[in-house]
Amino acid sequence: MQALYAQLLVGLINGSFYALLSLGLAVIFGMLNIINFAHGALYMMGAFVAYFLLNLGGISYWWALLLAPIIVGVFGMILERTMLQWLTGLDHLYGLLLTFGIALIVQGVFQNYFGSSGLPYAIPDQLKGGMNLGFMFLPIYRGWVVVFSLVICLATWFLIEKTRLGAYLRAATENPTLVRAFGINVPRMITLTYGLGVGLAALAGVLSAPINQVRPLMGADLIIVVFAVVVIGGMGSIMGSIITGFALGVIEGLTKYFYPEASNTVVFVLMVLVLLVKPTGLTGRAA
Amino acid sequence: MKTKSIASFLLGTALTFTATGVAFAQDKTVKIGALSDQSGLYADLGGPGSTLAAQMAVEDSGLAAKGWKIDIVSGDHQNKPDIGTAIARQWFDVDKVDTIVDVPNSGVALAVNNVIKEKNGVYINSGAATSDLTNAQCSPNTVHWTYDTYMLAHTTGQALVKAGGDSWFFLTADYAFGAALERDTTAVITANGGKVVGGVKHPLNTPDFSSFLLQAQASKAKIIGLANAGGDTTNTIKQAAEFGIVKGGQKLAALLLFLTDVKAIGLETAQGLNFTETFYWDMNDQTRAFSKRFAEKMKNNAPPTMVQAGVYAGVRHYLKALEALGGNPHDGVKVVEKMKSMPTEDDLFGKGQIQPNGRTIHSAYLFEVKKPSESKGPWDFYKLVGTVPGDQAFTPLSESKCALLKK
Numbered sequence: 001m002q003a004l005y006a007q008l009l010v011g012l013i014n015g016s017f018y019a020l021l022s023l024g025l026a027v028i029f030g031m032l033n034i035i036n037f038a039h040g041a042l043y044m045m046g047a048f049v050a051y052f053l054l055n056l057g058g059i060s061y062w063w064a065l066l067l068a069p070i071i072v073g074v075f076g077m078i079l080e081r082t083m084l085q086w087l088t089g090l091d092h093l094y095g096l097l098l099t100f101g102i103a104l105i106v107q108g109v110f111q112n113y114f115g116s117s118g119l120p121y122a123i124p125d126q127l128k129g130g131m132n133l134g135f136m137f138l139p140i141y142r143g144w145v146v147v148f149s150l151v152i153c154l155a156t157w158f159l160i161e162k163t164r165l166g167a168y169l170r171a172a173t174e175n176p177t178l179v180r181a182f183g184i185n186v187p188r189m190i191t192l193t194y195g196l197g198v199g200l201a202a203l204a205g206v207l208s209a210p211i212n213q214v215r216p217l218m219g220a221d222l223i224i225v226v227f228a229v230v231v232i233g234g235m236g237s238i239m240g241s242i243i244t245g246f247a248l249g250v251i252e253g254l255t256k257y258f259y260p261e262a263s264n265t266v267v268f269v270l271m272v273l274v275l276l277v278k279p280t281g282l283t284g285r286a287a
Numbered sequence: 288m289k290t291k292s293i294a295s296f297l298l299g300t301a302l303t304f305t306a307t308g309v310a311f312a313q314d315k316t317v318k319i320g321a322l323s324d325q326s327g328l329y330a331d332l333g334g335p336g337s338t339l340a341a342q343m344a345v346e347d348s349g350l351a352a353k354g355w356k357i358d359i360v361s362g363d364h365q366n367k368p369d370i371g372t373a374i375a376r377q378w379f380d381v382d383k384v385d386t387i388v389d390v391p392n393s394g395v396a397l398a399v400n401n402v403i404k405e406k407n408g409v410y411i412n413s414g415a416a417t418s419d420l421t422n423a424q425c426s427p428n429t430v431h432w433t434y435d436t437y438m439l440a441h442t443t444g445q446a447l448v449k450a451g452g453d454s455w456f457f458l459t460a461d462y463a464f465g466a467a468l469e470r471d472t473t474a475v476i477t478a479n480g481g482k483v484v485g486g487v488k489h490p491l492n493t494p495d496f497s498s499f500l501l502q503a504q505a506s507k508a509k510i511i512g513l514a515n516a517g518g519d520t521t522n523t524i525k526q527a528a529e530f531g532i533v534k535g536g537q538k539l540a541a542l543l544l545f546l547t548d549v550k551a552i553g554l555e556t557a558q559g560l561n562f563t564e565t566f567y568w569d570m571n572d573q574t575r576a577f578s579k580r581f582a583e584k585m586k587n588n589a590p591p592t593m594v595q596a597g598v599y600a601g602v603r604h605y606l607k608a609l610e611a612l613g614g615n616p617h618d619g620v621k622v623v624e625k626m627k628s629m630p631t632e633d634d635l636f637g638k639g640q641i642q643p644n645g646r647t648i649h650s651a652y653l654f655e656v657k658k659p660s661e662s663k664g665p666w667d668f669y670k671l672v673g674t675v676p677g678d679q680a681f682t683p684l685s686e687s688k689c690a691l692l693k694k
Contacts, residue, residue: 003505010497115587116330117518120553123529130531136501139529211529212494213521213551217327221494256489256498261461263498264490 006136007257008250013142015249016149017204021222022229022241023153024200027160030236031173031193034084035092037100039226040219041107042198045072046205047214048110051121061124061206068206069199076198080191103220110216118215145207152203153242156196160238169193225264228271234281244282314614315355319345319602320384322374322399323414325363328492328518329391331547333414335361336595337389339584344602350610357606360384366491368398375399379406385616386411386605389598393417393464397424404428407619411605413597416516416543417467418682421646425689428619429645430605430626433597434565436464437682439542440471442563442651442675447510447540448479455540456508457486458499458523460515468514468542484508489515496523500530504537512540520544521551528556545592549668554659557668565651566593566635567669573634590666600633601647639677644689648677 021043028036049071050064059067079102087094123141130139160166169189172179176186205219212218225248233244248267255266262269274282321338324330338361345357360382364371371390378384379402387403390396391414403410404426411430412420418437420429455476459465465488473483485506487499500523503511511532513523520541527539541548544562568578568590577599578590591599608625609616616622623645631639631647639649654669662668684692 003501006501006505007498010495010501013497014495111326111330112586115547115589116326116328116334117332117521117547117551120525120551120556122553122555130529137504137531137535139531141529142497211526213518213525215518215551218494221492253498257502260487260489260499264493 002135003257004254007253009133009136009138010142010256011250011253012146012246013249014252015246016146017208017222017245018226018229018249019153019242019245020149020200020204020207021226022233022245023156023238024197024204025226025230026233026236026238026241027156027200028194028197029230030238031169032080032084032190033092033173034087034095034099034194036197037096037223038079038103038106039099039197039201040221040223041103042072042076042219043201043205043208043222044110044216044219045075045106046202047121047209047212047218048114048205049202050206050209051119051214054121061210064206065203069202072202072205073195073199077191077195080194084194085187085190103223107216107220114216116215116217118213118218121209121214123210141210145211149204149207152200153245156200157238157242225267228267230281232267232271232274232281234283237281237283240281240283314616317355317357317386317609317616318378318382318384319357319359319386319388320375320378320382321359321361321389321598322364322371322378322387323361323389324366324391325361327366329366329414329516331551331589332517332545332592333389333391333594333598336581336585336589336591337414337598339581340591340595340599341388341602343581343584344599344606348603348606348610350606353610355609364390364392364395364399366392366395368395371395372398372402375402376406379403379408385409385619386622388412388602389414389594391415391594392462393419393467394462396420397463400424400426400429403619409605409619409622411598411601413601414594416464418471419463419467421642421644421687421689422682423688425644425687425691427645427691428623430601430623430641430647431645432601432647433593434543434563434651435646435681436468436471438565438651438680439468439563440475442653442680443540443542443561444472444475444512445479446561446653446673447538448476448481452510452538452540453479453481454508455481455483455510455512456503456506457483457512457514458496458503459486459488460491460519461488462491464516465514469512472512472514472542486512489519491519493519494522496526497530499523500527500532504530504532504535508537510538510540512542514542516543517545517548518551521548524552524560525556545594546666546668547589547592549656550589550666554657554662554668557656558658560656561653561672562656563651563653563675564593564669565649566591566596567652567654567671568596569667569669570652570671577634596635600631600635603633604629604631604641642681642684644682644684644687644691646681646687648681650677651675651680 049068053059127141233240256263323333362374386409388411396415413433418435420431627641636649653673
């Protein structure tokens with residue numbers, strides 16, 4: 001039973017990454033209608049930016065949490081301005097192919113310079129060590145990841161669903177022409193939204209840097225699972241992707257305990273089941 | 288009429304000679320395929336570095352000046368046996384490749400082994416670990432150069448059991464390599480009076496090991512044996528530090544650890560780990576000289592790993608055998624027989640021998656990862672702790688199940 005609690009908690013930690021990443025994807029899909037396959041590469045860039053900030057500029061983890069999402073977010077906005085914006089109104093497939101191509105190029109460039117085994121990034125001193133919870137030894141850093149990502153997820157949800165800015169955004173997705181008639185700069189808002197989604201990915205990258213290796217393929221390995229999370233949660237649903245992210249982390253954690261061999265397929269089995277029973281995803285609405 | 292027929296006879300003979308002359312020239316044409324994981328978790332320990340090592344071996348052999356034409360192609364098997372065998376078949380059937388080198392990932396390596404035997408090519412494996420390549424699944428076309436799971440078990444594994452680590456929990460990569468390493472190490476543990484109390488098989492390329500590490504922690508085993516490699520090993524070691532496993536009194540046995548892995552983990556976390564390799568760049572003047580040349584040509588200036596060094600040494604020995612044969616490099620079995628009949632000697636692995644089952648025998652070295660304060664350069668990672676002679680490190684022929692030995 002003790003082991004079970006431990007696995008639940010560990011699952012929650014992985015779930016935080018799924019939640020943060022799928023949240024970004026959901027925001028981008030919901031507002032821009034783009035299936036952002038570059039998300040994994042941008043997550044990886046977040047981790048690399050944190051690494052560069054630390055090793056080249058001596059800038060600590062804490063600043064990286066703020067700076068990396070901004071830097072990568074700006075990179076994302078440039079992508080949106082120069083390439084993605086021309087795809088508005090076209091089939092989803094075009095956006096998917098374009099972002100997939102971008103992901104391959106970005107990963108290729110990083111791999112060319114940094115190889116595939118990755119670079120070490122130490123846990124910040126303030127979060128080193130761990131505490132004994134009785135049923136398990138919880139590294140403080142992992143606890144921090146769960147709490148921090150939960151806060152960020154809820155803040156994003158609040159921003160989009162409960163504020164005036166969020167209302168503009170949602171309105172702009174429904175009917176851009178009408179919103180523009182009210183004097184709101186819709187293209188700029190869309191660019192900023194893409195930047196926000198990308199920033200969330202980069203933030204997840206910074207959070208994961210001390211746990212996993214900072215390596216070019218860290219996003220490629222994760223992105224497929226995250227897409228499954230988004231599909232299960234319902235494309236474009238903010239709360240759905242947060243809850244599914246955490247829930248799937250836990251389910252995956254339990255699988256690692258009961259039948260480890262299946263741990264990297266269980267998410268996809270669930271995805272198939274959900275698609276068979278409820279094709280719009282658990283919280284999705286029919287388009 | 289008669290003179291005409293004599294003339295045509297002479298002409299015919301002359302043509303025949305010319306034709307044979309051309310055939311002789313073609314006989315010195317060799318194509319080597321470096322098949323590796325070019326972009327995944329094993330790309331840094333093999334990958335482009337292995338292709339470079341093969342190229343350097345060809346250049347250093349000096350055979351080009353003696354009329355040989357040696358080409359190198361490279362391929363990415365993506366750690367998938369089906370892709371690996373498809374590339375191998377295409378290489379033999381379409382591109383007329385004679386020899387395949389490297390091939391890390393035991394699953395791919397064993398699959399490719401069968402293709403090469405069927406096509407009568409030459410197989411110089413450096414990257415794969417499974418001892419089956421020269422044991423149950425041995426082939427007259429195969430030379431297994433650098434290391435294998437039997438060697439890892441009988442060096443690192445044995446040393447740890449003898450030092451009191453008598454209860455083990457395995458974290459095993461769930462494919463041919465992990466299974467072979469766990470099997471060979473378990474044999475050593477039980478033979479030395481220890482026992483295996485449990486284990487987990489994890490999928491290849493797992494980013495998060497915390498679930499598995501918690502299970503290992505709960506098992507109370509003295510040693511947590513890592514029967515995995517590359518990115519999987521680095522993630523395990525890093526995360527084990529995070530979960531306080533070593534501080535809690537359990538010891539990690541990195542059964543297979545490469546130079547690039549230590550770089551990725553960082554000395555701070557990796558210090559004190561014991562493991563075995565058959566090559567390290569900083570062993571002597573020859574290895575340092577080669578490594579310097581190698582690093583200058585590598586993108587990130589990395590010195591060679593033991594896998595890349597094995598590709599170099601293996602190709603050098605292969606080319607020596609070809610030179611000794613004088614030509615006709617296309618009969619794989621014949622070339623490998625020649626390779627086995629000649630003692631091996633090179634700057635990187637020293638003196639050795641290829642056994643009849645295809646296993647190359649050379650010394651193995653027990654290393655310990657240095658403390659950050661002991662390291663004097665960007666790749667100065669290892670302290671030599673002990674040397675195991677080749678005949679004690681690798682499978683004795685009397686224990687080998689290789690069918691080639693029954694002749």
